[in-house]
Amino acid sequence: MDYLELNERKKQILKAVVDTYIEKCEPVGSKYLVDYYNLDLSPATIRNTMNELEQLGLLEQPYTSAGRIPSSLGYRIYVDSLMQSYRLTSKEIKEINENLNIKISRLDKIIEQAGKLMSALTSLMSVSMTPKSPSVSIVKIDIVYFDYNNFLLVILTSVNIVKTKHIYSKTDISSDILEHLKKVLNNNLVNIDINTVSLPSILNMETMMGNYSSIVSPILKVIYEAISEINEAQIYIDGAANLFNMPEYHDVERAKSLITLIDNKEKLLNIFSQSAEDKLNIYIGEENSITSGGDSSFIFKTFSLGDKILGAIGVIGPKRMDYSKIIAKLEYFSANMADIIKNEIDEKSNSYTAIDDTKFMQGGKINNE
Amino acid sequence: MDYLELNERKKQILKAVVDTYIEKCEPVGSKYLVDYYNLDLSPATIRNTMNELEQLGLLEQPYTSAGRIPSSLGYRIYVDSLMQSYRLTSKEIKEINENLNIKISRLDKIIEQAGKLMSALTSLMSVSMTPKSPSVSIVKIDIVYFDYNNFLLVILTSVNIVKTKHIYSKTDISSDILEHLKKVLNNNLVNIDINTVSLPSILNMETMMGNYSSIVSPILKVIYEAISEINEAQIYIDGAANLFNMPEYHDVERAKSLITLIDNKEKLLNIFSQSAEDKLNIYIGEENSITSGGDSSFIFKTFSLGDKILGAIGVIGPKRMDYSKIIAKLEYFSANMADIIKNEIDEKSNSYTAIDDTKFMQGGKINNE
DNA sequence: CGTTAGCACTAAGCACACAAGAGTGCTAAT
DNA sequence: ATTAGCACTCTTGTGTGCTTAGTGCTAACG
Numbered sequence: 001m002d003y004l005e006l007n008e009r010k011k012q013i014l015k016a017v018v019d020t021y022i023e024k025c026e027p028v029g030s031k032y033l034v035d036y037y038n039l040d041l042s043p044a045t046i047r048n049t050m051n052e053l054e055q056l057g058l059l060e061q062p063y064t065s066a067g068r069i070p071s072s073l074g075y076r077i078y079v080d081s082l083m084q085s086y087r088l089t090s091k092e093i094k095e096i097n098e099n100l101n102i103k104i105s106r107l108d109k110i111i112e113q114a115g116k117l118m119s120a121l122t123s124l125m126s127v128s129m130t131p132k133s134p135s136v137s138i139v140k141i142d143i144v145y146f147d148y149n150n151f152l153l154v155i156l157t158s159v160n161i162v163k164t165k166h167i168y169s170k171t172d173i174s175s176d177i178l179e180h181l182k183k184v185l186n187n188n189l190v191n192i193d194i195n196t197v198s199l200p201s202i203l204n205m206e207t208m209m210g211n212y213s214s215i216v217s218p219i220l221k222v223i224y225e226a227i228s229e230i231n232e233a234q235i236y237i238d239g240a241a242n243l244f245n246m247p248e249y250h251d252v253e254r255a256k257s258l259i260t261l262i263d264n265k266e267k268l269l270n271i272f273s274q275s276a277e278d279k280l281n282i283y284i285g286e287e288n289s290i291t292s293g294g295d296s297s298f299i300f301k302t303f304s305l306g307d308k309i310l311g312a313i314g315v316i317g318p319k320r321m322d323y324s325k326i327i328a329k330l331e332y333f334s335a336n337m338a339d340i341i342k343n344e345i346d347e348k349s350n351s352y353t354a355i356d357d358t359k360f361m362q363g364g365k366i367n368n369e
Numbered sequence: 370m371d372y373l374e375l376n377e378r379k380k381q382i383l384k385a386v387v388d389t390y391i392e393k394c395e396p397v398g399s400k401y402l403v404d405y406y407n408l409d410l411s412p413a414t415i416r417n418t419m420n421e422l423e424q425l426g427l428l429e430q431p432y433t434s435a436g437r438i439p440s441s442l443g444y445r446i447y448v449d450s451l452m453q454s455y456r457l458t459s460k461e462i463k464e465i466n467e468n469l470n471i472k473i474s475r476l477d478k479i480i481e482q483a484g485k486l487m488s489a490l491t492s493l494m495s496v497s498m499t500p501k502s503p504s505v506s507i508v509k510i511d512i513v514y515f516d517y518n519n520f521l522l523v524i525l526t527s528v529n530i531v532k533t534k535h536i537y538s539k540t541d542i543s544s545d546i547l548e549h550l551k552k553v554l555n556n557n558l559v560n561i562d563i564n565t566v567s568l569p570s571i572l573n574m575e576t577m578m579g580n581y582s583s584i585v586s587p588i589l590k591v592i593y594e595a596i597s598e599i600n601e602a603q604i605y606i607d608g609a610a611n612l613f614n615m616p617e618y619h620d621v622e623r624a625k626s627l628i629t630l631i632d633n634k635e636k637l638l639n640i641f642s643q644s645a646e647d648k649l650n651i652y653i654g655e656e657n658s659i660t661s662g663g664d665s666s667f668i669f670k671t672f673s674l675g676d677k678i679l680g681a682i683g684v685i686g687p688k689r690m691d692y693s694k695i696i697a698k699l700e701y702f703s704a705n706m707a708d709i710i711k712n713e714i715d716e717k718s719n720s721y722t723a724i725d726d727t728k729f730m731q732g733g734k735i736n737n738e
Numbered sequence: 739c740g741t742t743a744g745c746a747c748t749a750a751g752c753a754c755a756c757a758a759g760a761g762t763g764c765t766a767a768t
Numbered sequence: 769a770t771t772a773g774c775a776c777t778c779t780t781g782t783g784t785g786c787t788t789a790g791t792g793c794t795a796a797c798g
Contacts (some may be wrong), residue, residue, distance in 0.1 A: 761791100
């Protein structure tokens with residue numbers, strides 16, 4: 001089904017139906033269009049056209065002699081070709097800007113916060129994601145010494161991710177051995193693509209450690225783990241409760257299918273990862289696999305600083321969502337996220353910024369020396 | 370209303386009503402009790418007793434001439450005094466144990482995973498929390514040097530939390546200054562209660578840095594931030610979709626009130642923090658403030674290793690939940706979490722374990738030296 | 739020939755009545 | 769003190785008819 005096959009009247013009526021349905025969430029009848037759009041046509045003519053649009057698979061009828069609602073394909077044509085792009089009002093921009101003045105500096109927290117804001121702005125459920133970079137290399141490896149048995153592995157990567165991991169060793173390890181290990185690690189792991197690091201290649205380094213190879217072997221495994229975990233993305237969902245304000249999710253089954261995403265984010269991760277960067281991604285109804293019934297749409301966009309992808313943000317809601325408005329907000333958001341983050345760096349703490357991280361050791365017996 | 374004021378028959382009937390209602394989720398009538406419990410009484414007698422129990426505020430009638438359902442107070446008496454404690458079957462224990470064999474080592478991930486397991490086991494929504502220690506001190510502070518402008522602050526605490534935070538400085542900082550700063554920090558911050566660290570006390574150290582005070586001043590602010598963030602607890606919610614399987618949450622408003630918790634975890638944090646440690650905490654209906662209508666109950670328990678609290682885990686669901694079974698599982702869980710975590714330390718990676726942590730620097734211009 | 743008026747038709751929504759069923763409270767008998 | 773019996777209450781389900789929104793079709797119209 002192509003947009004070009006539609007004559008002007010069909011386009012006009014399809015657009016009118018979608019616009020109206022987005023607003024009212026009720027099947028749209030011919031009379032309504034006559035009353036509220038100046039089409040200069042009689043209801044009968046509109047009915048005929050609607051019928052043809054139904055034949056084309058762009059409109060649907062919930063039951064005989066009800067009004068029409070758009071099909072997924074109908075929404076698709078609408079989004080691709082018919083919809084007017086919405087211009088944010090200055091009031092809306094002001095509202096966003098006021099809230100974008102985020103007072104935190106961790107990228108993951110910023111992204112989480114952005115998600116919260118996005119769901120508040122759209123009254124939908126928002127999904128935001130920290131970056132998952134396709135090719136990352138290690139810039140530097142360090143090991144911080146706590147005592148003979150406890151260390152902190154620090155890995156700095158080319159995408160400015162700092163990965164830290166606590167290492168606990170039952171056998172004592174002297175700082176000499178550690179220094180040696182550090183050198184070997186930096187010589188062998190720096191500047192190569194993380195995805196090419198294999199367990200054997202890591203264990204190769206064991207032999208380079210000569211006498212210490214057996215002591216160091218388990219540490220290397222931990223390092224391998226840390227490296228493989230660097231690309232783990234984080235997904236935040238917010239505004240789930242918003243769903244219940246929309247009539248389509250008063251049906252418990254539908255609501256459930258979206259709430260399930262909160263527990264199981266893999267699906268979202270898949271969609272995110274197989275989607276285009278820096279482009280608006282729109283999945284309508286059955287076009288995405290996130291909902292069983294195919295009643296929901298998912299729109300998102302990545303945002304970046306320079307050539308670095310910083311994350312992605314989007315919303316999930318009923319097929320009947322106000323695409324143009326949401327797209328406008330999403331575009332504004334992604335365009336400005338980079339600036340916000342940049343500003344943070346400059347303003348925060350008199351030219352200082354910090355990305356922090358807290359984790360727990362599991363009862364390792366760490367003593368002050 | 371005290372349990373002791375009830376005679377044997379009242380207790381028996383109250384228990385029977387609660388048990389039945391938990392199972393059936395339908396008002397319980399006198400005839401049902403006669404048929405399924407050998408009370409050796411006629412329906413009429415039971416009706417009289419039920420009436421008295423209603424006067425006492427332990428039972429409620431949805432409408433004239435319906436059966437009875439327990440009130441919050443009724444559940445309370447039931448939970449405190451009437452309920453038989455449930456013994457997990459060997460099959461159930463086996464099921465738990467199989468799933469408790471968690472293959473990860475980060476405490477926060479373990480707790481998240483435990484939450485997932487708990488919700489799967491109970492078919493309710495689970496809530497789990499990482500520890501929030503009342504008194505923590507710093508054991509060691511380190512600063513890892515990346516280049517003249519980028520460092521990683523590492524703080525090791527007495528509760529084995531490793532807090533890391535990236536520091537970016539516009540002005541170059543030599544490793545000499547950094548070494549000096551490290552000494553000052555360790556001399557002044559180690560071994561004192563974190564809650565007593567104030568911003569002025571941190572800025573006092575500025576003067577100790579002599580000539581460098583102005584350069585170091587912003588870094589100290591970041592350090593203060595890091596310290597104040599150490600006690601941040603993390604809350605995980607899982608199994609939200611389970612709610613929709615229960616008739617009480619087919620009412621959208623009720624479901625909404627619980628789903629809201631996912632977006633706004635403060636409420637849960639409050640309840641967690643004002644509750645007893647190492648004791649089972651049970652909040653029935655209006656006894657908690659998490660739901661507007663007071664239709665839900667919240668049960669949780671902290672778990673610890675030695676005298677260290679490792680976290681808390683619990684479930685939220687309808688007042689009509691199978692208290693005895695859930696309590697049994699929660700107890701088993703909290704009793705065994707410490708062991709699991711301990712085992713992890715021993716088994717993982719040939720006597721090594723690691724707690725990791727990944728975060729992002731926001732476009733700081735970090736270069737390999 | 740495209741457009742429209744007119745009309746028959748369909749299905750949902752709503753109100754209403756009515757019967758069945760579940761379970762009560764009360765009273766009088768045991 | 770307990771219970772059988774009965775009237776009463778309220779929910780639930782079903783069936784009926786009316787109304788309403790909106791259709792599809794046909795025949796007339798410019």
